Every structure is written in structure tokens, then in C-alpha cells.
Amino acid sequence: MIMFEDVNKEYFLTRRKSILALKNINFSINKGDFVSIVGPSGSGKSTLLALASLLDKQTSGEIWIDGTKTSQLKDSERTNLRFKLFGMIFQFASLTPGVPLLENVMLPLLLRGEKRQHLEARALSLLQTVGIKEDYTSHLPYQLSGGEQRRVAVARALLKRPEVLFADEPTSALDAVTAKEITNLFQRLNQQGTTIIMVTHDRQLAKEGTSLLEIKDGELLKT
Numbered sequence: 001m002i003m004f005e006d007v008n009k010e011y012f013l014t015r016r017k018s019i020l021a022l023k024n025i026n027f028s029i030n031k032g033d034f035v036s037i038v039g040p041s042g043s044g045k046s047t048l049l050a051l052a053s054l055l056d057k058q059t060s061g062e063i064w065i066d067g068t069k070t071s072q073l074k075d076s077e078r079t080n081l082r083f084k085l086f087g088m089i090f091q092f093a094s095l096t097p098g099v100p101l102l103e104n105v106m107l108p109l110l111l112r113g114e115k116r117q118h119l120e121a122r123a124l125s126l127l128q129t130v131g132i133k134e135d136y137t138s139h140l141p142y143q144l145s146g147g148e149q150r151r152v153a154v155a156r157a158l159l160k161r162p163e164v165l166f167a168d169e170p171t172s173a174l175d176a177v178t179a180k181e182i183t184n185l186f187q188r189l190n191q192q193g194t195t196i197i198m199v200t201h202d203r204q205l206a207k208e209g210t211s212l213l214e215i216k217d218g219e220l221l222k223t
């Protein structure tokens with residue numbers, strides 16, 4: 001599903017100064033895997049997630065997604081591939097401010113031209129799945145707790161039935177009970193066939209996955 005071949009990522013700070021955030025990374029992720037990416041702060045986890053989800057480009061090396069060499073794709077092709085296959089949950093700012101919850105869940109697909117009446121029933125059912133009560137659906141994001149917002153973000157990422165779900169610290173800043181609920185939800189999704197790739201600081205949570213990618217100073221320790 002996703003394969004990295006000798007991937008490097010360099011951030012250029014000034015013309016002379018740069019940081020090599022990922023060094024010669026090789027690994028592959030198969031359909032149905034549940035991968036946890038762990039490592040110290042600044043080790044390159046978010047960078048790896050950004051490259052694997054096609055949000056950012058590698059400086060050198062090849063990233064294969066579903067049999068496609070991504071280095072040769074145009075920006076519009078990368079965006080389409082990302083939209084077709086991937087759902088994303090970020091640590092912050094996953095919801096659009098000022099937009100009621102139900103619309104928020106549907107927004108990415110509405111913006112792609114899909115009809116509201118085709119989306120609404122599934123959006124409501126996903127909100128229920130993630131534990132958001134029906135009378136909350138017209139609330140605005142700021143009226144929810146951080147944990148509730150995260151759950152709505154999960155529903156939003158799932159609406160298009162992504163083959164791969166990327167999550168950056170999905171349980172950070174959540175209480176233990178909510179964190180466990182999110183973890184259980186991920187496990188259910190994975191059992192139903194969704195590939196999950198998750199960055200986490202939480203070693204306990206990382207053990208829930210089927211495999212571990214450990215990064216230190218931009219290098220992969222084991223796969």
C-alpha cells in the first residue's frame with residue numbers, strides 16, 4: 001500500500017542552513033496494517049506522516065502509494081490520490097470553526113461537489129459511532145470539549161471511507177477514558193479493513209498496533 005525507498009527529507013531554513021529530518025528511510029506498509037510511529041520529540045514522526053500522506057514531498061528517494069510512484073505525479077494528481085485513499089486526523093485544527101458539527105463532518109465532500117442528501121445519513125451514523133449525541137449535531141466546534149472535537153474529526157475523516165487513516169497523536173490531551181474509546185474505535189476500523197498509521201508518544205497505545213516504526217534523529221530504528 002505504502003512503500004518508502006531511500007527517502008530523505010531536508011528542510012531548508014536559509015540558503016546555507018538545512019535540517020535533514022529523515023535519513024534514508026525504507027519500509028513498507030501493507031493493506032490492513034495498524035502501524036504506530038514512535039520516537040522522541042523532533043525525531044521526524046510528523047514529517048514521516050506528512051510524506052506518507054502526500055501532504056509534503058520528499059527531497060530524494062521514492063514513495064510508492066498503491067503501486068504508483070509518487071515522485072512523478074503532478075500536484076493535482078497527488079491531491080486526487082490523497083483524497084481518494086486517505087483520511088486524516090490531526091492533533092489540532094481538524095474542524096472548521098463556525099460550521100455546525102454535522103456540516104463539519106460533510107464539508108470536505110460537499111466542497112468536492114457531493115450532494116448533502118447522499119451524505120447526511122452516514123454522517124449522522126458516524127457521529128453516533130464516535131459517541132456524539134444527535135442533539136449536538138448543530139453545535140459549533142468551540143462548544144465542544146477537546147475530546148469531543150477529536151471524535152467529530154474522526155467522523156469527518158471516515159465519511160469518505162478512506163482506505164488509509166492517518167492520525168497524528170490522536171489521543172493527546174484526552175482523558176484516559178476518551179483515549180481508550182478512540183483506541184477501541186481505531187481497532188474496530190482496522191478489523192473492518194482500514195489501514196491505520198498513527199503517530200503517538202504513548203507507548204501503551206503504540207502496542208495496540210500490529211507493527212511499530214521507531215524513529216530517532218530522523219533514522220528508522222526497526223520495522
Ligand SMILES: Nc1ncnc2c1ncn2[C@@H]1O[C@H](COP(=O)(O)OP(=O)(O)OP(=O)(O)O)[C@@H](O)[C@H]1O
Pocket residue numbers: 011012013019021039040041042043044045046047048
Ligand atoms: N517546516 C519545517 N521547517 C523546518 N524544519 C522543520 C519543519 N518541520 C519540522 N522541522 C524539523 O524537522 C525535525 C523533525 O520534526 P518533526 O515535526 O517531524 O518531529 P516529531 O518527531 O513529529 O516531533 P514532535 O513529537 O515534537 O511533534 C525537527 O528538527 C524539526 O525542527
